[in-house]
Amino acid sequence: MKKNNQKLYGYQTTNRAKHNLKVHLILVCKYRKKLLVRGVETDTKNIIRDIESNSDFDIIEMETDKDHIHLMIQYIPRVSISAIVNRIKSISTKRIWKIHQQFLQKHFWKEKTFWTDGYFVCSIGEANPETIRNYIANQG
Incomplete structure (x- = not known):
């Protein structure tokens, strides 16, 4: 999706389609625990940026609160939102645990988890x- 290392957030062209697909995504820490503190938030953002660099989506905006992260993502039609979410959650959980194992073990003593199962x-x-409704209604 990236072209010459330049992020383009308008319409994109792939094969025979022109598109501009953007979503607001929220991922929440398991049990709403306030885990995105003490450097975990910075490492989480860096990890997600690294995942983005090897994926078919672009992060337009990203910010954390203590127990969740907001992302604005632009993606291409052949990639599903659930695939993007699964990729971000699975890779980031493994990497965050490698960096912050001692901190996370205090919160999750039985399982190596980080995110809730769901997402918004x-x-x-x-x-x-x-405007779109009127445009469609006035065709022909």
Whole structure:
């Protein structure tokens, strides 16, 4: 998706499609524990940026709170949101545990987990829905 190491956040072209797919994604720490503190938040962001660099999606914006992270992601049609989420969660959990094992063992003494099973995702559009509705209604 990246072109000449330049992030393009407008319309993208792949094969026979032109698209601009963006979502707001929220990942929450398991049991809403406040784990994104004491350097864990910075390492988590760096890990997710590294995952992005080897994936078919771009992170437009990313910020953490103590128990969750918000991401605005642009992706291409052949990649599903669930695949993006699974990739981010699985890789980041393993890497965060490697770096912060002592801290995380205090919170999860039986399992090596970090994120909840679920996630929040919402598509975001560039146009007002009413504008699109009127455009479609006035065709022909």
